[in-house]
């Protein structure tokens with residue numbers, strides 16, 4: 583076993599996270615730059631240092647998770663969701679079962695709740711939002727955001743669902759109540775069933791080809807027939823039919 587493989591095995595034992603399912607060159611680069619900054623020479627020293635230093639372990643977790651997110655990320659796609667996808671799904675079922683997978687600090691599931699509130703009362707909406715990173719989830723539950731993550735949000739939604747508190751924008755309690763957060767590792771934990779809509783954006787790019795293919799199958803199984811998978815704007819599925827999907831629109835796949 584080389585230095586990195588040994589590190590992968592140690593991390594799996596310590597955290598349950600399997601780094602071998604993340605693209606190797608990218609992950610190695612990110613981690614090497616972190617340990618070199620700390621004056622360490624290799625992965626073995628890095629792991630030993632993390633065992634003694636809780637703060638360094640948290641920096642490592644931060645480095646592997648990459649929590650960047652924003653409201654209405656790639657706004658044109660959310661427009662397609664609002665104009666085309668949701669009306670169709672709601673015509674079949676007024677109480678949609680929705681999952682925002684790898685939701686980071688909450689911008690994505692809260693965007694979903696805001697858009698859905700145009701169609702159904704907020705009190706009837708329940709969105710499951712999951713991420714591997716407990717810190718990100720804790721921040722999502724606090725619901726305070728800076729101007730940066732609100733750049734793409736339509737002005738009317740910003741006015742309706744946020745109040746300014748100092749340098750932060752606080753999200754409306756009714757939106758918060760529509761989202762249930764839970765820790766979940768996409769690469770290890772079981773999936774729910776019968777979802778009408780699964781949103782999984784800007785995380786698949788970090789995974790190996792094999793890990794992605796397994797996930798497409800799992801997402802397909804987790805949807806009800808006719809249910810939709812919404813992926814990120816660089817994450818088109820090359821051969822959706824292989825996984826039981828048809829193209830509904832760019833970046834939207836329907837389970838057959």
Ligand SMILES: C[S@@+](CC[C@H](N)C(=O)[O-])C[C@H]1O[C@@H](n2cnc3c(N)ncnc32)[C@H](O)[C@@H]1O
Pocket residue numbers: 646647648649650651652655683684685686687689690712713714715718766767768769782783784785814
């Ligand atoms: C770049 S953010 C994407 C956030 C949001 N979906 C968006 O598109 O704005 C990637 C998120 O994936 C999460 N993540 C990474 N590996 C994961 C895994 N194995 N299972 C669940 N979430 C994971 C990270 O913690 C991070 O919050």
